[in-house]
Structure formats: structure tokens, C-alpha cells
Amino acid sequence: MAPRTTARADRRTQERTKSERWQTALTAIGPNKILIRGYPVDEMMGRLSFADAVYLLLMGELPTPAIGRMLNAILVSSLDHGVTPPSTLAARNVATSGAPLKDSVAAGVLAFGPHHGGDIESCMRFLDRGLAITREGRSIQEAAAALADECVEDGIVPPGFGHRFHTRDPRAARLFQMALELELEGEHVRLLRALEHALEGRRDKMDRPLPVNVDGAIAAISADLGFAYDLGNAVFLISRLPGLIAHAHEERTRQAPMRQIDPKDHVYDGSPERRLPQGRK
């Protein structure tokens, strides 16, 4: 007989209030007053960056300046990845039908499935499973080795590792560097990096190298910052939304309607590579 997990049983794993009353702790609205987590929104405007305000709304308290900088960097990291992600293609296929921009965005959001963005949540859970091993008295290196052996044995690509295009994801490297500099590195980041090292050591047993990708880095840092699993994916969603908007807008303004969109057949005609001005922060 198969394991007895049913959908109904799964539902139980979410903790919920017993109360039937609808309680909300996010935003209080009064006449001419909007309090987000207790702070007047007009007072927040001009004093908090958008990333700071997002942290406040999702987590309930103001971020430290270091966390604010980290979250800005995370949100910048996944802003866009060109025309080939399925979410971008879903958004452009909706745009070519002449639908409103928000419809393109909604379709793009729906394409953030388990294989695309969803890896953040999977990786957060995977790392917590590894950290459970350390709670039993083993080191992070030992936990990483156990996870790596398991992946090699089962032929599994762990969530947060590998990339379709990149052999070394520059966004992951930068996020880890910032986490270190801002003294925000915690056990999830340490385990992820130990796991990357352990996988490198088993390179001969794997089809291809499996470097940490940006999803893995966001997952580990978000977990260290205390984000809930599904908010890890939400961070990616906030980050990529402007990318979906930019592609939908470009499709609407530069291409003929009802065209056949082949992701391999495009030409980049934008700015050549350039550097940020020195004075820029």
C-alpha cells in the first residue's frame, strides 16, 4: 500500500488560527490615514527605499540598513534575464494578442512554476533539511557531504544549483560577497556554499558541473533573514515583475501583433556594454 499522505493531510501542515474571525495585521485604514505595520505611509515615503518598505510590509518590522541594502541587491539581481525564460515568453505571447499589459504580467507570473523561480522555495526547504542534520550534532560540512552523496546517488540536481546558460552565475557570486561584507551570512548560506564545495569534489560522478545559481543564493540569504518559504518565491516575483512589464511593453510597441514568437530568433539592438559612473554610490 502506498504512503497514506493525502491532499487533506497536507493541508494540515499549514498552521492556522482557530478563530473564525478575520484578523489582519498588515495595514490599518482610517480617514486620510494609511498605517502600514503602524507607520503612516506618507511618513515612509521619501525616508524608506521601496525595498525597505517591502521588508517592513512582509516581515512586520523595519530592516536594519544592512538588510535594506541586501534586499535591494536581491531585488536587482533577478530584474530581467532576456527573452528566453518561459515567464517572459508567456507574457509576450499574451501581449501579441493585443491584451492589456496587466494581462501579460499575470500570465508571466503564472509561469513562475516549480522549475522557474520555484526553486527558491525548494532550496530553502532542502537547506532546512540539511540543517536538521546539524541539529543532531554533525557539522555543516558533514551535512553538506550527506546531501551531496544523496544527490549523486539519486542522480538529482539539487534545487538552487546548475543553470541553463551560466557555468558561474555572476549574481550568486555578488550576493554572497555582499552577504559577507554586510555580515549577514548565516547557516543557510554556509551550508549552501559547503554543499557547492562538496558537489565539486564529486564532479567525476556527475554529468555536468553544478555551481550555485542565483535562486540558490536568494534562497539561502532569504532563509538566513527569516523569510517564510513562500515569501522566498515572492521575493523573486517582486524582482522579476519589472522584467515582465518591460518585455510586454516592448512587444506591444515594437512588434507586429499576432506574430509567431520563436525564442531563438531575436536580435539585441540595445546599448553596448557600459560601466556605471564612478560617482554612483
Add this chain to the structure above:
Amino acid sequence: MAPRTTARADRRTQERTKSERWQTALTAIGPNKILIRGYPVDEMMGRLSFADAVYLLLMGELPTPAIGRMLNAILVSSLDHGVTPPSTLAARNVATSGAPLKDSVAAGVLAFGPHHGGDIESCMRFLDRGLAITREGRSIQEAAAALADECVEDGIVPPGFGHRFHTRDPRAARLFQMALELELEGEHVRLLRALEHALEGRRDKMDRPLPVNVDGAIAAISADLGFAYDLGNAVFLISRLPGLIAHAHEERTRQAPMRQIDPKDHVYDGSPERRLPQGRK
């Protein structure tokens, strides 16, 4: 015979490239390299705020520091507005069915219809219609008076004015104050304010006062910054996305599934009103 505008004719109003080739100017992807509008994304991380990066992606060039601050404030302004907006209720009704968080978000985005967020685009177009009058040699005050007379005569609430809850929208006031201080006020803002003044002068001919709301302020400032009409709505979309996420997450974690969601029946149990710490920028 009715006017001959057909859907097909409307489509023509969008300019499009003649080329059949797919050209994109947003993001170039190479091995281990991601260039957004020409800048390496890993160089942007830590040096640009998320709002700066959004401006770069949508507009093609880096914002000035003043524009960056303005955009941060705009994005903060509409972060959330409690449980009653239709978008929030759509998101929560999806969440109560046990659907993934991203599905709630997509449903919320779909509720940003013409009456909800869509006012930004309508207001941008409305202001440009007023400014067309000034191109004919009349003053901004005269254009505002003409628009106000038109609204009063037709019994129309102009887009960007009036609010279900607020008689004076604190977000609009703060946005105008910042636009003034940052020297970003342009003719759209001036016309909008002149129009508000003109409507006040016709108060006896209207059912209710029509103060400028946050949509109007975002519309005027976005237009002054040079955003395309549909990107005005997109700015609202980026701003409110975290609100949709926060409500969907709260619904999933605090409420019983499959409940009947009555927007009038909720209790706020979050932080009492508080002030930002002095040191906070």
C-alpha cells in the same frame, strides 16, 4: 450612422516597427554575463536601489538621484491599502482555495481594471488632452478651467480625483511636496493642481468634493518624468505587488481555508500607530 472607429482602426494607433525581425533592447545574455540596458547586473547590485534599476530597465538610462528618490517614494506610496480593494479580495479569494501564492498574485493583478489603478493611464491621457489646449496659446489655468467646466457639465469625475475613503489623500500631498523639493514638478503636475483648484471653485455644482488622489499624483509625476501611458499603470502594479503578496500570505497562514470573505468583517490586530526612528534618513 455611428462613428466609424473600429477595433482594427484603434490598433493602428500603436506605432510599430515595420521590420518582421524580433528586436529587443532590454537585456543581453552571454555566458556568465547579464547586461541590463548595457550594465552588468552584478555591478548594479549594491550600487543601484531597486527603484533605480526599475527606472533603468523601463526607460533605458540611469535616473538622476532626484528621480531615483522620487520613484522610490512613488513605489512606496501604493504599497498596500488594506483588505478592501477588489485586487486584494480577488487575491484572498484565490488564496482561500489553497492555490499557490503566485496564483493569488496573478488574480490580484487582473483586478487592476479601469476603475482600480487604471485611473493612472486615464489621468495621463486626460492631462495630455488639457496640455494640448495650452499648445494653442492658452494658459494652464485656462486649460484647467476648460477641463473643470467640461467635467461639471457632463457630471463626470475626472480620472485621478476623488476617493472612496479619503477626503484628502495623504499620499498625493506627500508626492507633490517631494516633486517640488526635488525640482521635478513639470507641466502635468501644474495642470493637475490647477484643475484641483478649479474644481474646488465649482464645488457648489458638484455632488461631493473631488480632491486629487494618489493615482492622479502618480499620473502627473510619471507623465512629467516621461513614462509612456501604460507604464504609468505599471508603476502602480510594481508598487502594489508586495501588498498582494502580503495579503495572500496572511490569508494562507492565519485563516481557515474555503472561508467566505466579507470585506466589511475584519479586525486589525497589528502594530498600533508609531513613528519612524529619527535617525532613519
Add this chain to the structure above:
Amino acid sequence: MAPRTTARADRRTQERTKSERWQTALTAIGPNKILIRGYPVDEMMGRLSFADAVYLLLMGELPTPAIGRMLNAILVSSLDHGVTPPSTLAARNVATSGAPLKDSVAAGVLAFGPHHGGDIESCMRFLDRGLAITREGRSIQEAAAALADECVEDGIVPPGFGHRFHTRDPRAARLFQMALELELEGEHVRLLRALEHALEGRRDKMDRPLPVNVDGAIAAISADLGFAYDLGNAVFLISRLPGLIAHAHEERTRQAPMRQIDPKDHVYDGSPERRLPQGRK
């Protein structure tokens, strides 16, 4: 009991109740009882076809047998159109991300924009504009000539005419044949056919032939049946939904995840052409 507004009247005016009260005339739910437009749903099951029941729900009364047959044929006509429509590609791009099947379907629905399915509503409005000419005492042929001249002069493709692939849409031909046989042809169908004839007569002044397509046929027949404008599009939506489902399901079960979907690069490996068995109705 409120006056029984007909769908046709709704279409023309879209009047709204002044009442703040929420009134609904669709379905009444009681303990162990579900009444759709007054009929117990369990009594409908086995006695009404799905198409009959759809008509009842949308229009308020049972269809005649002829209308039921016509609606079944309309719903079959647009069931699927292969892999190239933007809606199908949006659905498949969502499916390749591993998202739930319903998310693929929702994304596909969003791609039914003005250029894709939306032509039905545009065509219904276009035909009503032509019929307004006949109300002024001119014949259907004269109205068709006026519309055709207008299209030729403005270089406009009228909604419901022309097709990316087909020079003679077999679905339109069959729908017209059935409307004739079932004695359901009305003035919208007659005007549409007169317009097709008028356009043929101006062939030398147009880039390409513009035969009636399936959208045009659905629009004219739906209008003759009294459907409101947006319900014309809804009929297409109901018809194509199984197509979206079938493609999403096929993508999930036959293709590797996170693939790059190029609409021009596919192979048909299904059943060869075959005929329905003789006995089949």
C-alpha cells in the same frame, strides 16, 4: 420580481441597477437543492446537453432544439487550432515551468486579446453599425456596400474577415450551412454574407482576399441568437478551453520541462485523416 431584461437589451445599453443591493438571477442554492435559472440541476443532467445548459445559464431560458444544435456546432468549431495560436503558446510556456494545469489554462485565456478571439465582439459591433444603416431605410446590400467601401478606403480589414492560414475557412462555411438548414439565419448573418460578397467585388482594390472567418460566422450567428457582445467572446472562450487543456496536458506529459518553445518547430504524430463512422448521427 424584477423585470426580465433580455440579453439583447443588455448588449445594447449595459444599463446598471441603481440599487446598491446585490441581485442575482442565475442560481439559487438551498439545502440539497441547486436551481439553475429555476431548473433543478439534477433534473437537467441527462436531459440537457452541455451546450443546452450553457445557453440556459447565459440567456435565462431553454434553447429550442435548433438553437441547441447550432450552439453545439459553434462550440465544436473552435475547439482547437493546433500549436500556433498565442493562447496555446502562452499555455504551453506556463506548462513548461511545471505550474499546475489550471495556471496554463488561465494564461491561455488571458491571450484571448482583441486580435485573438476578441474579433467576435468587434464583429458583432461592426454588424450592428451596418444594421443601423438599414434602419434608415436602406437595404442590407446597400449597407454592406457602404461598409465595404469604408474598409477599402481606410485600408482596414473588417473584424471577422481574413485568416493567417486559411483562404476559405471550413468552419465558417459549415456554420452558415447549419444556420440555413436550422432556419436560424437572421439579419446579422445576411449582412455578413452580403459584406463578404461586396468585398469580393472590390478584390482589385485590396492587398489580399478577405473571406469570412470562423470568428465572423460565430459573431453573426451569436448576434442573431441575441447574445450580448461580451458573451460572443465568451462563446469562443468556452469552445477553446478544452484545446488549452489538451495542449497543457500534452506539454506536461510528452515534453521535457523548461524547454524553448518555437511554434515553427513541431511534428504532428497523431492520427492520420479519417472520417466519422456513418452511423454517427
Add this chain to the structure above:
Amino acid sequence: MAPRTTARADRRTQERTKSERWQTALTAIGPNKILIRGYPVDEMMGRLSFADAVYLLLMGELPTPAIGRMLNAILVSSLDHGVTPPSTLAARNVATSGAPLKDSVAAGVLAFGPHHGGDIESCMRFLDRGLAITREGRSIQEAAAALADECVEDGIVPPGFGHRFHTRDPRAARLFQMALELELEGEHVRLLRALEHALEGRRDKMDRPLPVNVDGAIAAISADLGFAYDLGNAVFLISRLPGLIAHAHEERTRQAPMRQIDPKDHVYDGSPERRLPQGRK
């Protein structure tokens, strides 16, 4: 250490072709020719009911007349359930924002989460788990008893049982009656009914009675007909789509925009209860 199933591992459970080539077996498009599963669509129109055509598209072959009647009844069964389902409320909340009808429909589809419609797939899997017991040589009654004991012991409501409103779901009863009459009852239906009987026998150990609901009946019959798990949910989706459309249309035409939608505060003003005309087979 927790069980080692990861999201990546789960992905493996779907069988996929090894081929990188995109193969499709649904619809072949040629000039002026549309073949669905090999049959010309214009030949299908007028000879197949919509339900027949849906079966053909999803399953690959024509249904027998009995299966066609059964599927028509299944599709009618869940056509609408009034204003209170979350999907209906999501659709109406989108409609009140002034968004296009298809946006309301997409939002409604997104609310078909695990607790709403999703039960069909869960129930199909649950029944297959029970049937696995019979493969080991035990009777359907013994399998039902084992499942019932498990549910009682774990305090679990099995998928397909219980209803928010109904103590005896009239749609389930009618579906079972038709399956019997049409000689389509198979082992899934027999197990479901045995399980209902077994649960009744344990009534004293449960909070409330758990009669089979319409989701359970659809699940069992769909499974007996050979539908894949996710196509079970898809059948519900096709069935309810017209309900979403009808509610979105009614919201747009009868209610003021931007209203607060309280599911408990509505008045039914439609047709009183009535019977189908005798002649109506």
C-alpha cells in the same frame, strides 16, 4: 532526517519522451483544413455534441454514445453553484474593477485550488490507492474498510466527501444513477460507494456525516472512464467555466463598479423553481 523526496525528485514521476523534438498528436492544420485527432472539424460540427468532441480531443478516440451522454451529464453537473464559491467571488471582484470579462474568468480559474475542484484529482489518487489494496487479493469492501478506518483514525475528511452546504449532494446521486443505467460503473465507483457505506458505519466516531459529493462522483466516474488525474480536474474546469462567465457578465451589467462584495449579502431575483418540459429528453 526527513524523507528525502525533493521537488526535483517529484518532477521525475512524470513520464516524458526522451526526444527533444516537439511532437503533438492533437490537431493538424493544413490550408483550409483542420483535423482534430484526424477528423475534419467541419465534419464534426453538427454530428458530435460539444461533450463528444471534448472527449475526442482529450482522449484521442470518439466516445461511445453512453460515454457521450455520461460526459454531457458530468459537464452539466457543475455548471454553477451560486455566488459563494471562492472562484465566483474572485471572478466578481475582478469584474467590479472594470477589467475585461476574460480577466474575470482567468482569476476564477486560478481559484480552483486544492480545496475547490482540486478534490477531484485528490479523490482519483485516493481511490487508486484503495484499489491497490484489492490488487493484493482483498475485496473492495475490505479496501473501503481500510480506507475508512484510516480516515477516522487520522481525523481526515477523505477527498470527495462532505459538503459546505449539502448533506446529500443531488448531483452525486444523479451521476451514480446514470453510471448504473449506462452500464459505465467501474471499480472506482464501486470503491467510492463502498467507502461511503463504510464511513456511515463509523458515523459515531466522526464529527459530522460525510456523504459523497459531486467532486467524488466526478472523480470516480472519470477514473473509470480512464481520464488522467489532471484531466479529472480539467473536466470540472470545463463544466464551471460558463458559471464564471455568467457571474462576471451579471456583475458587469447589473452592479455598480468598485463595490464591496460580501458573499452573504445577496438576493436571488431570478426564475422561481420550475420543471423541464416533458418532451425535453
